[in-house]
Amino acid sequence: MSPVFLQAKSLTWSVGNARIVERLDLSIERGELVGVIGPNGAGKTTLLRLLAGLLVPTEGEVLLEGRHINGMESRSRARRISFMTQDLSQVFPFTVMEILLMGRYPHLGRFQKEGAEDLARARRMLSYVGLSAIEERGFSALSSGERQLVLFAKALVQDTDALLLDEPSSNLDIHHQDRIFSMAQELAREGRAVVTSVHNLSVAAQYCSRLVLLEKGRIAADGRPEQVLQSEILDGVYGIRTMVSPSLATGSLTVTVVPRDRGAAGIRVHLIGGAGSAVNLTRELYRMGCVLTGGIAHEYDSDEKLWKSLGVRCAAVGAFSRITEEQIRESTPFVEQADMTILCSFPVGSGNLGNLRLASLARRLVVLRPGPEEMPRTFLSQEGKELFEQACAGAQLLDHDAILSDLEQARDKAAAP
């Protein structure tokens, strides 16, 4: 069996007493595009430097096809592994071409001049990253995004089996970001191993074949994007609330940060909605940190979709079907336990009459304006209108802002000792 292409064994790197990378094991094969993710200071850059052989590990080792990377002659190592830094500074007026040709250093003899082949390769790589017409421009006169692309091209000019990229797209617009990661995918498909640190988790999910999540120098998760990008894992590592959902257009995972819980936990609110009437309130109350429940919704309704994506517990029936007595019974605990049940302003047809019955069972019902006397609400039947009036009988009638301030007061009261 051939040895692992690039392997870290019990890798540790410490400065003083601080362990930046701690007892880390990792195996990377050719053909993989590995995204290293994690919060600032998790050790992403240090891990890449260790894998590139630029740092000597405090403990443990890095092996390239079974050979110790720190024991390799540095030029032959540089013919196998390239490393792209985040450092884009250059104080001297080198041209783009001169910078690119520096990438040939490990391939040239001590006093060998770059030949036509080296020049041709540099030109090819420059046009590959989409910057063919700038070879005689000054490197330091370029925008930081262009400089990043040139340094990426330089790594390609170096022509190595393993490419280690440290935040290659931090200064790029989405077009060039797509370009650099698509090229990284192509390089991996050619049988090279590409390891890149990425801050943007959605970008990492879209392009990488594998993600390694670092937390304080250790691997918190390692696997396919959908295995690593899970709210339960991310929330602990990043210390925030995240929401992971597949993009409607591409199906790749999108990680969104949910604003911080503002301490209204414990206030329970049940929303009775439909036809998108509960969307705004759902978002506001979720942000406020209320414990939300919802229903009874119809499947694929926009209220129901939002509730599901936020993880709000809700009752739902099939699209366009009628809410049955049994479903009302099942949902009754929601409205009985809720500190507030809000009846949103949805059109009432035959299918959702049950929601008005449910509303009348609530412990405390608030009807979102408009109320019974103000009649832009639509009712398809007289029965609906009557039921609505019954439900409103003992209820408060509040508009959107009044509901929010009512809940904020309740929150402040709960927070006071």
Add this chain to the structure above:
Amino acid sequence: MYPFRRRIARSQVDTIRGVPHHDAAVNKRHLLAFTLLPLLLAAAVLVAVGVGAVPVSPTALVRLLLPKLGIGSLPVPAERDVTILLLLRFPRVVAAMLVGSSLAVCGVVMQGLFRNPMASPEILGLSAGGSLGAVVAITTGIAAGSLFAVPILTIAGAMLSAVCISLLSSSRGTTSLLYIVIAGMALSSLFSGLTSALLLFSREYQVSQFVFWTMGGLDGRSWQHILYSAPVLVPGMVALSLFARELNLFTLGEEQAMSLGMHVETIKRVLLAIAAVVTGVAIAVCGPIGFVGLLIPHLFRFLVGPDHRVLLPASALGGALFLVLCDLLGRALLPPLEIRVGIITAILGSPYLLSLIIRIQRRNAVRTG
């Protein structure tokens, strides 16, 4: 091997059609550095040996040297002119060339190594160390006894600085460049303080002798000076030039240089050590001459580009040319009074340094604004 062949082919057409071409630019720089500069330098040497209290024909040196190389038989110059040329002016011009080249090359190396266009041999504290050595030689009276006392102690002082710096900065295993700069500044202050302290306890004529030395001058430089300095300076400069490509990589940052397979630590120490010796010897020949190591690299980076494979030889020639011209100016400006070459370089160099700072500030303002 890489996809998108078609796009590549199209772009190669682009580079031929009107877009500036790498090879053309390189050729232009080579022409300037390796043809124009040597010619200018030769012309400057001929003029420099002719100018002085007794004017000598510019062709006299050619007439004197060519037959010695076995070429042609030109009319030999007068006996008096031969003496003036061979014993006074030519060694002085050769000393100017040697020192100018050495300081310029060391300046290029320092700036590349530190990735800092403001770096120069002074940064390492080499000049301050050399001055301390010189003042020791002068105040102890050794200088009166031997011609070699000042040079040897100057070299010793510069080497002391270099050793101190490498000991200070490599205590942690890696030599951080910023750390070296700070160590150099601290050493400079220390040595300047010691120099002042020594002068405090010395006699008035010794003080004036030292002050005269610090102005930097080429008067009275003989073949003896060249004999002890050239065997160090020339191989030193050649050795530094062998690391031209490594200096290019240094400007990318040490991390990138290392990832390209360069032995960053070793090369850094070798370059620092050679630069220390070369600077020390150059200062020993004619006192601390400022601004050559700062001004020349800048000027030639502007003219021939930053690639050290061209920049190093170009700066060596340019530094020689610059110092020959400065010395010439000093002799020709107010005859029979000679203005010492260190004063000339300082007067020319300071405004240039100021304009450089202003230009850099402007560029930064554009960038951030």
